[in-house]
Amino acid sequence: MFEFLDVYPWLLPFIIFFGRIIDVTLGTLRIIFVSKGAKNIAPIIGFVEVFIWIVIISQILVRANDIVSYLSYAAGYATGNYVGILIENRIAYGILLCRIYTQKNGKELVQMLNQVNFGATMTHGTGSTNEVDIIETVVDRKEMKTLALMLTQFDSNIFYVVEDVRTKKNGIFPKRKTILSRWRVGK
Incomplete structure (x- = not known):
């Protein structure tokens, strides 16, 4: 899958770094969706998160034998936490x-x-x-x-x-605007 890393080994730390950012960002979002009871979204995010993690870990175990790869892993983890929080604040789910x-x-x-x-x-x-x-x-x-x-x-x-x-029922709440409401006749 990553045979090109045999030719370009200097790419491995970058792949590890960005893979961890994506993986940890998804993990942060998954935890938030689980805590909000979003039982349809959380498993999908979890699947993608674990898949990326497995791919990154396998490359570390097979190819990574230097401190730069290890530092890339740790830096990707820290950055992923930060990016996950930024995205969560942006989508403001809840x-x-x-x-x-x-x-x-x-x-x-x-x-x-x-x-x-x-x-x-x-x-x-x-x-x-x-x-x-x-x-x-x-x-x-x-x-x-x-x-x-x-x-x-x-x-x-x-x-x-x-x-x-976590949940709400009944009461007075504003109607949500959907992306399709712009094109509905009479709305």
């Missing part, structure tokens, strides 16, 4: 629960959130210094930046916490 605490009128914030199709529930509470309104909303991770901007515009002293949610 659902978040945002719990918001404000001393301003929470009903106004709930109305603002409802206007942009974020369902919200409000309760009253007593904080350490004052009465507060507590608003909870469930959003896709892709929407968190938009939500955070709205919250700081509403109240510059707002406090909120964000938690991962």
